[in-house]
Amino acid sequence: MPTELxxxxxxxxxxxFFFWAYGIVSFALDLKNKILPGVRTLLANRRAxxxxxxxxxxxxxKEQQLY
Structure with a gap:
């Protein structure tokens, strides 16, 4: 039988462990929902x-060639 300690x-x-797991899941969801879409938008704007x-x-x- 285990002791009180x-x-x-x-x-x-x-x-x-639960707080650690919550932190990892929260970080992954932030990446998925905030950071990755922001990076995609930034790259799309740069390409455009x-x-x-x-x-x-x-x-x-073309204008220069016309004159």
């Missing part, structure tokens, strides 16, 4: 800006 140690370890700059440069080159 053993029960306390087991209970504290179990409690800390580069494509727009390329179209603008091509348009300016």
């Amino acid at each position: 053993g029960w306390f140690y087991f209970g504290a370890g179990t409690l800390l 800006r580069k494509a727009e700059e390329k179209r603008e440069r091509e348009r300016e080159e």
Whole structure:
């Protein structure tokens, strides 16, 4: 039969495990729902800006060729 100290140690370890597991799950959900969509949006905006700059440069080159 475990002593009171053993029960306390087991209970504290179990409690800390649940907070540890909650932290890992919370971090994973934050990554999935906040950080990854933000990174995707940032990359999509960067690609769109580069494509727009390329179209603008091509348009300016065509204008220069017309004159």
